[in-house]
Amino acid sequence: MSQYFLLRHRDIPGIGKIDVYKKNGGFEAFKKAVTSMKPAEVTDAVKASGLRGRGGAGFPAGVKWSFIPNNIWPHYVVANADESEPGTFKDREIMESNPYQFLEGVAIAAYAVGANAAYVYLRGEFWPVAHFLDEKIAEMEKAGFLGDKLFGTDYSLRIHTHLGAGAYICGEETALLESMEGKRGQPRIRPPFPAVYGLYGKPTVVNNVETLTNVPLIIEKGADWYKSLGTPDSAGVKIFSLSGRVKKPGNYELPFGTTFRELIYKYGGGIIDDRPVKAIMAAGASSTMIVADDKALDTPMDYASVRALGADLGSASVIVIDDTVSIDWVIGKTIHFFEHESCGKCTPCREGCYWMLHLIERIEHGEKTKENVELLHSVAKQMQNKCLCPLGEFSTMAVTTAIERFPADFKD
């Protein structure tokens, strides 16, 4: 694509500097919203654009904002920059290279829901990114885009960064809020949802970094323009994080509806050593295992089409696996990850991950018996639909589908 909307630094070097960002229309959308639109009109515009959450769940962003009640105050906006799904590395590039567009999105979201304070929750490993954003926030304050009485109105806003400290679970929004409150990051029972009972028990919008980075464009160019990109089911552009056994891994900003084949071969340069592609995980480690046949490769990457393949697009973290890799080794890696990251709150996830790890280790160390494989499948199946948050579910998806769709890899 010749023109980027999210990774705009690839078109406009230096867009991470406030002067350059301003020269390229920066903060015009925020100014337009605050000076000429009612908060509800901003929410309606985002709703009409069809923008769906880019963190994995794909929930319509504008609809989420409209759930914020106006009889409980104050309100908060929290940007989820916990980016920890294996295979996902898009939010970091946005924040490092196009930070103002992201922060402007945070500011517009805050105006739309009447929040005077917004937080960016970054995973602890993004320590330098947080310090970089602190500098950008200070620049915005100096230039009058954050602070009191913005653009001569009564609206005030401050943005703060908050660093996590290494816990995948904090990407789950209620765990993230617990963590921000200075507690262990364990998910809350829902309902109530964060829109009603969020940070400090107050109405809170939690959105992913990439989701928020879309918002200034929607306010500037309109919902119809935004919908003209992508597919009817999945509006706009998406950053696909491509990793694994491809020649050119990296972030690719493409319209929804691009096929797996185009992503892997046209953009990713094909498979290392030109081997055949064997399997695809479309949503990081939290994926089902897709058999990479012609049908799958020619599937357009939008939410509905990928679901029809028995998978999910999630945060579009496409991990590519070739025929040099055995699938039992792959799920050994994913199980090890989830066993480490299970927060321990729900018994099926805590104990299930532990036993899945034991079984896969047994299988990988030579005991690839029918009994062990069936037992692993059964443990995974029994964990499903039994946990408070999706982590428990995620940990089983690759396991069950690997055994079902790649049976040869589980036989000696």
Next chain:
Amino acid sequence: MLAEKYPQEVKKILAKYPPEQKRSAVMPLLYLAQRESGYVTKEALKDIAAMLEITSTEVVSIIGFYTLFHDEKAGKYRMQVCTDLPCALRGADKFLEELCGNLGVKVGGTTADGMVTVEAVMCLAACDKAPMFQLQSADGIEYHENMTVDRTMELVEALRKSKA
């Protein structure tokens, strides 16, 4: 006492959160406490608990839950190599094994001079730049991406020299 040693930083951290929600400052304060020795000492732990009006046990539960907080001394630098699926598909396991061989340590071990502790960690959101690791020290965290064993050994030598 943190508030005496780093008055500006502590003030800035507490100002981020509503005054009645100061418990939110526990994680940034733990990072501050790790700045000196790379881990949270018992004294710092009690200090933070008193400052935020929570129990020491609650602070300990935070340290135990999150992987970037430590209650034990390790090497001056923690070299945390990502060996998760996307990195492993690009040779991270082999990288870690060879690195440990070169440094003469096992995974989790510290070099004889106390400079580097090598650890295997979960995804660091740099899957397209494997093999990679982060270097955690009292000064913070930095990423080293698209690494080879040779370049990593050069880095270790540079760290050793900078100490001298």
